[in-house]
Amino acid sequence: MMAETFLELLYEDAPPAAYDELCDRLRERLGDAAAEQHALALQVRERVARHRGREAELSALYDTAGDLTAIRDLDTILGAIVRRARQLLHADMTYLSLNDEAEGASYMKVTDGALTPEFRELRLPLGTGLLGLVAQAGAPYFTEDYQVDERFVHREYIDSAVAGERIRAILGVPLVVDGHVIGALLAVHRTVRPFPPGEVTLLTSFAAHAAVALENARLFEQARAAVDAADEANALLRSRSEQVEGAARAHDRLTDVLLHGGGVAEIAEVLAGVLGGQVTVYDEAQRLLAGEPEDVPGLDAAVEQALRSGRSVELAPGTYVAVAAAGEGHLGTLLVRTGPLEQGERRTLERGAIVTALVLLFARTEAEAEERVRGELLVDLLAGRELDRERLRERARRQGAEVEKPGVLAVARVAGADLHRAARMAGRLARERHGLAAAHEGHVVLLVPGDEALEVGEALRARVGAEPDRVTVGVVAVPGSDGVPAGHAEARRCVDTLLALGRDGEVSDPPHLGLARLLLGSSGREELDDFVDAVLGPVLAYDAGRGAELADTLAAWFSAGGSLRSAAAALHVHPNTVSQRLERVGSLLGAGWREPDRALDVQLALRLHCLRA
Template sequence: MTGDQGTGALAVLELLAQEAPAARIEALLHEARRAGAADAELAELARAVELARTVQASAYRGRDREAALAALVDTAHDLTSPYDLDSLLRVIARRARRLLTFDMAYVSLRRTDGTSYVRTSEGDTTALNAGRELGEGPSLGSLAEERRAPVWSADYLDDDSVPHRPGIDAVVRAEGLRAIIAVPLRSGDTTLGALYGADRKVRHFTPDEIGVLLSLADLAALAIQQAALLERTREEVTELERFGSVTNTTLTRVRHLWDCHTRLARMVLDGARLSTLARAAADALDGVLQVRDPGGRPLTAADELPDLDEEAVTRAALQAHTGRSPVPLPGDVWVAPVTAGAEDLGVLVLRASAALTDEDVRLLELAAQSVAALLLIQRGTAAAEGPVRDELLQDLLDRPHHADLHVRERTRRLGIDLDVPHVVVVARPEGGELGKAVAWSSSYAYRCGGLKAVRRGCIVLLLPGSDASAVARKVSAELSPLLGHPVSTGAAGPARGAAGVAGVYEEAGRCLDALTALDGAGGTASLRELGFLGLLLSTDHDVDAFIASTIGPVLEYDETRMTDLTRTLDAYYESGGSPTHAAEALHVHPNTVSRRLERIAELLGEAWQKPAQALEIQMALRLRKARAALRAHRTP
């Protein structure tokens, strides 16, 4: 490349660094053509300009996503205020309109009889929409509620692929609307209504826009439930005061109850961790609190709960979800359901320091709702950040040579520190659809502070940790019960830094392949579990690590105490497992060999003579001897 060509490409880079508009970059190519640049120079510059367009487009998408996430966080804080339902719905519609620059936004609510109506509307120019009955039969909103997924049309009135109703179409014509999107207000397995966005021009909604609107709708559904709870609590207090049955002590308890609930709700939407929320709830209830997932596994705990009757807790959890209320157990233990609509998110297990009052039980219910809110927000945030996080892991897997500073900036924005050890787990569900596993993995990776991607029908997780086997077993233990069928996992690591992720991923994939070849589907395999097979599969063939993991305690014992356990172990295997013949080879008494073998059993475990471990011990001994022989003959 000539100096002028380099200068042209350098000019493109300088404009990119200055965040100059695309028109200025395009102008470089026009100027070069006017100046009569050579064809080769023009081709080089045209390629540089094309790459610059790609970089700018990627940067703009990243900024848009960051802005959307920031707006969602602001919205979450807004929704913590104690609104009545109408005020809350106006805030939701206004936020939707501003967040995605809609001309109009509105919310419909579903009644218990299945009919729906428009409760509030923002940006309308007529009085036809707010309060309108949506009637029966299919429509854009009813389709979104039924499918529990977004439904949209870029040009609604001219789109025959979506259902139409005369009354709704009349409002659309009167408002001059073209593009319309409806997303469900989901609460567990139920739907409260739908959130709509509309434009007065043709508009094709992007996946990012749809994802942001879905996250907003999930937050809105949760806030609607909280507003309904607030209204019920106010009505109860008002009713008690009206009949004169509230003493000062009762009012104090009610106020304390409400203060605790408000504090927990604020913690949820201020971004508190689940462990912090559990600790605050435990302090408010004066006890030890544990949060468990739907499978009964602890997600976090304020403290340990020893001597717990797990069978009784399992039965109480089922009863709590059936009755949708806390269930007491002997010993001042309570089990409270954590639910969102009809969806089971887990349970709270509380061991109180004293018998609970009615107000304490109500506070336990409110604490369970706060935990459910936090889990839903984490899920919504994971979904909103999902494309950004998935894209980052794809880059780490595909391009280990990727610019380190660029990766550091992206990981910093997502709160991920690749300087600490991370392992890679490749999980393959053995049956069923992958969709449910993918949804779970996004939430799980976000909760653990890691990343997720999907490749070749497998879920790839990059998670903090140094024990690949333990992390993989934890993934399998949580995902398998959720799917109802086994999950095979291959794991490798740890890796430090962005450059090591791709190599560790390749090793994890090879471990999963080896697990399949060995007819171990549904199990977990890492280099450590695979033993000498892991040594063969490893990219760096770390002989030292294999020897240390197999006979390291014996080597260390010999080194520190000047004993001959390693030589005894070698002689024992060379003699076909005969202590007598080993003693002859070592020129010691057979009792000496027997005592040494007892010490070896203490160091390596009682299973050291079983075939699988014995094979690896012999392999380690042979590798150690072969390496020593090769080093002895090494040319100086």
């Protein structure tokens, strides 16, 4: 019976072609709705497939962890690991090698999917080929096409064995026990293809299990040799076995957090449970990411030491520090307060730092992509382009930004700092306040909803600069997205004026600078018009609408030195009329307009208005 709905196809786990056929049949009856249902059904099918893949990965990892305690035969364990790795990565072949330090080579231990006996007996000098490089350097490497990749040292007999297997793409990860590289685990394809990060992470997890299996085998051999020697040897065996099994469990739990998209808080929770203590995580600037804040003397020096050594550092008895790093980049710091940690437990802490680095790196990559999108939207607003209002609102909605509301636009000049890093810091503030931020024309620009202009400027100044006195900020209120271009120009003039006055590191808006903006800014006709409108606009608008002659009354009052009678005589009106008009001016310009600084701005704006008229 032919399926009549997409739900039936999902239930039957039908192939994509069946969805296309059903869409064609439904199009005549449902029109465009059929295409929408078709797209939605394919998305659901893809999501179900991804969940099945993740379940298969976790199941294989859990089965492998169970093997470590249920199987005592090393070859059986390693064979199960390479076989499951091949199945989950859909690889044409997987193989595991062990290092022979005396010979300076790495030899094949277990293979799955090999075609030729020569390849199963291959021995590679350390540093030769991709396998030899992974076994020597202790770092993952991969290539989309090994046969033409000149990054690796090629040998004729190795290339001949590779050609016999028709190998093209290779991914290799190291086997590490107590910081020592003992071999490598590799997955290959007989076609040219890339390796996504998820496959690298998955193969790394299998390599960790293989390393645990090898370590278990070594410990079991030691136990058999020493079982009759002394009870102390048995106690040591139990202790080390518990450490290894605890490390395996911790690694499984950390891997589970990573595969399920968990964050830093989940990693801290896992480590706290495994190590039996309190775990705090900071970012590279020692801002709290997870846990309770700790005031620990000497933390900076311990972080530097951990970065240099690549290992955890015991800062004080029961207090340990590990860094989450990617290459030479410091992404975060893990601080653990617990009892004394054995070497195996410290390796678990270091593995937790590696997983934390992966999570932070993924989050940073996503954040940078989001910042680029948010920055592009703000740059479009600053340019004042003719934007489709519906599209503008949709772009802002997707970014969680409120650009149509009255808000504050701030422009910051950051002296002696990385502009892009400063923009990233401003981006975090923008996300917190449902706004936008970008680096634009050598400045950092921030647009957020609200009406506290100076408060926004101070927040931007504190967030952007490690030394806030090197950050100079101009702020201006904007009525919405339409006022962004003019607000940007006004805020830039505030910055230029502050710098010209030698007031580096301060925050100001136009009213607090007043006349100085005209004298020290690059003022033209538009700037003068803006100044008159900003200072005297409400009064002029009132006169234009009602013919109230408030501007003339102001001019007469200033000319009379503030005398009501003299101003009334000049205007040929009663002094009470002058007083009433001045009260109206106060309601329009706000309290304090008669103060000396404001009065000077008002007199200058009146003078410019008269000259312009």
